Amino acid sequence: MQKLIDYIEQFVKLDRESIEAIESLAEIEIYKKNLLILKPGERCNKIWFIKKGMVRKYHLHDGEEITSWIHTENETCTSLQSYAQNTPSEEYLQTYEDSELISITKDNSEKLAEFPKIVAFVNAMMGREFANIDKHTKALNQRDAKGRYEYLREIAPEILKRAKIGHIASIIGVSRETVSRIRKA
Template identity: 30%
Template sequence: MDALTSAQLEAFRKGMEPYVVFNEAEWIVFIQHITLHNFKKKQLFAEAGKVCNHFGFVLKGSVRYYHIKDGVDITGYFSFENEFVSSYKSFLTGEPATNYIEALEPSQIIIISKKNMELMLNNPMLAYKMERFGRLVAEHYLICYEERISSFITQTPEERYLKLLQTGREILQRMPQHYIANFLGITPVSLSRIRKRILVEK
């Protein structure tokens, strides 16, 4: 846990703009409830079996969400810079998480603990904006997830991959292929075949 530089604070403030804009007085109180954590590569942000009592904002770096099923690591999602990160279900319900989240590279993550989130939600000075903030963040992910579920319902793995080629620049550029395969709901071997099929068809 480290002190935040003013540049980091500015980046955070700007990154949150789509979700919440604080005035100066609010900001001063708000930043008393956040901490900066430096994660080493592979360091865990959340762990299956443990309650995830915090959520974060990726200031620098990236994280990978994964499950372990029958001893096998299966990647479910990623968060990159300027995105939020949490094992949401665990954070929101207080139940143990069922997935892991790890830093994929040395990462700076701003963290708000559940306790501090609740303090702010109960602080008259911040309550309204924090409720709104929570709503907009949840809605943002709701939309992402709705689209992702649609893709599993209506598309074949090949169609999902072709769609990712159009829209998933960051994932394609920064993630190894076997993570992408898991993300698409298939095995790495199968994705390798799909890629070959697409090449031949062209």
């Protein structure tokens, strides 16, 4: 649980009460790899913090899997669209390796809302997520295949090290073969 506290403290310094509240309401979840922790149609009512492992986010388009991101240790993940809007998810969340996650349900995070520090954290985290999506979108659109690959190396080297080439290709929107050729060069 300490890792989650450390993560939150990147955003705001927590007081004793806030830490205790988080510890009592967060839950630990252990999963084997390739397990679907969220499916389309389900409402996503949790935010997960990844203590160990990776979680892949993907959706289907014309029967084909499109990987939008792979989250690694010390990051949070959720289906933003489903969580923020309270609508059925359109995407899958799947463990990519054997993983240990810490989850906080939306109900519990509403209970935590009486702690101002925690509200400040959630806002800051959401703000950062927001800004990141915006940044990535722009960055990827402006680059060619090589440039996209290199951008991914800059901002998420872990993905390049640990993900399959096909998933990497999907994230940056090029074909598997092209990523293979970029690597060779």
